[in-house]
Amino acid sequence: MSAAPDQYTPPAWTRPLAWFTNPHGLNDDRRLREAVQGKTVMVTGASFGIGEATAKRLASMGAKVLLVARTQDKLEVVAQAIRAAGGEAVVYAVDLSKPHDAAALAERVLKEHGHLDILLNNAGRSIRRSIHESYDRFHDFERTMAINYLGPVQLVLGFIPSMRARKQGQIINISTWGVKIPPGANWAAYQASKAAFDVWLRSVSTEIKPDGIDVTSIYPAVVYTRMSAPTKALHHMPGMSVEEAAHVIERAIVERPDDISPPWLWGMQVASVTLSKPVRWLMQKTYRPAFTKR
Numbered sequence: 001m002s003a004a005p006d007q008y009t010p011p012a013w014t015r016p017l018a019w020f021t022n023p024h025g026l027n028d029d030r031r032l033r034e035a036v037q038g039k040t041v042m043v044t045g046a047s048f049g050i051g052e053a054t055a056k057r058l059a060s061m062g063a064k065v066l067l068v069a070r071t072q073d074k075l076e077v078v079a080q081a082i083r084a085a086g087g088e089a090v091v092y093a094v095d096l097s098k099p100h101d102a103a104a105l106a107e108r109v110l111k112e113h114g115h116l117d118i119l120l121n122n123a124g125r126s127i128r129r130s131i132h133e134s135y136d137r138f139h140d141f142e143r144t145m146a147i148n149y150l151g152p153v154q155l156v157l158g159f160i161p162s163m164r165a166r167k168q169g170q171i172i173n174i175s176t177w178g179v180k181i182p183p184g185a186n187w188a189a190y191q192a193s194k195a196a197f198d199v200w201l202r203s204v205s206t207e208i209k210p211d212g213i214d215v216t217s218i219y220p221a222v223v224y225t226r227m228s229a230p231t232k233a234l235h236h237m238p239g240m241s242v243e244e245a246a247h248v249i250e251r252a253i254v255e256r257p258d259d260i261s262p263p264w265l266w267g268m269q270v271a272s273v274t275l276s277k278p279v280r281w282l283m284q285k286t287y288r289p290a291f292t293k294r
């Protein structure tokens with residue numbers, strides 16, 4: 001079996017639809033440089049995919065980037081590329097699914113850098129598995145909650161007091177469009193864990209916004225990375241390259257909106273409420289459970 005590629009290319013027919021299918025980014029070096037120059041930015045999940053591309057881009061615009069993930073060798077490669085291009089990067093090899101380690105990371109970063117300007121919560125894990133295949137896999141639900149919810153909660157808790165004291169800061173969360181529409185089959189563990197953090201952070205944002213801390217939730221559609229690569233159906237769907245996803249995050253940093261979504265998502269949300277019965281009927285009718293196929 002060949003390994004899934006780290007990244008793959010969007011099908012050509014989807015490109016004319018990009019304005020509608022993808023969240024809009026901002027590719028403006030001048031404004032990005034103004035927003036991040038001299039700032040300390042933590043990028044979780046910086047060893048691959050969206051995080052790697054974003055960290056490189058922010059560093060190239062003058063940010064000091066703190067690279068967080070588990071794979072130290074890969075983080076060092078990313079850091080070396082950043083330094084070779086004249087940027088500043090510090091590596092933190094941490095397993096964020098362990099809340100104790102996430103708390104220790106926040107403490108260490110505040111000690112070593114004094115403060116954090118921007119936290120990009122991007123590290124994540126997806127699992128696509130039907131419930132039929134999950135009866136003896138309770139650990140799937142534990143590990144998605146650990147990395148997509150509990151670890152990030154602990155990390156954010158570690159930085160809020162310092163951001164509040166400084167009356168400034170930004171927390172950006174890479175959520176997923178799946179949390180905004182009726183949940184699709186096979187993604188229960190992933191979608192529930194992403195939804196948990198999405199709701200938690202938006203709830204917290206109401207409390208911390210008056211203290212000068214902005215929160216932006218980003219709802220990307222498909223991004224062509226090693227995470228989406230194993231799901232072959234996604235190869236034929238409209239989506240974004242990691243560089244395009246990085247531009248969406250850049251827009252979040254420059255404009256600091258509450259959320260960024262693809263244009264179609266709003267219509268889907270309305271339809272999922274106003275047409276909830278037909279939508280549910282359609283989803284159930286079109287789903288073919290694995291165990292009925294046998």
Ligand SMILES: NC(=O)c1ccc[n+]([C@@H]2O[C@H](COP(=O)([O-])OP(=O)(O)OC[C@H]3O[C@@H](n4cnc5c(N)ncnc54)[C@H](OP(=O)(O)O)[C@@H]3O)[C@@H](O)[C@H]2O)c1
Binds near residue numbers: 049098122147219226
């Ligand atoms: N790709 C998509 O279509 C898509 C769509 C919507 C949302 N998203 C979200 O976008 C984010 C980035 O995904 P991606 O597509 O760029 O995936 P990716 O290429 O697989 O990158 C995931 C990153 O998370 C890190 N990570 C995973 N588990 C970790 C842990 N326990 N502790 C620390 N770091 C950990 C990985 O590094 P290590 O393995 O080195 O730890 C890696 O750097 C995720 O939150 C995902 O849910 C992706």
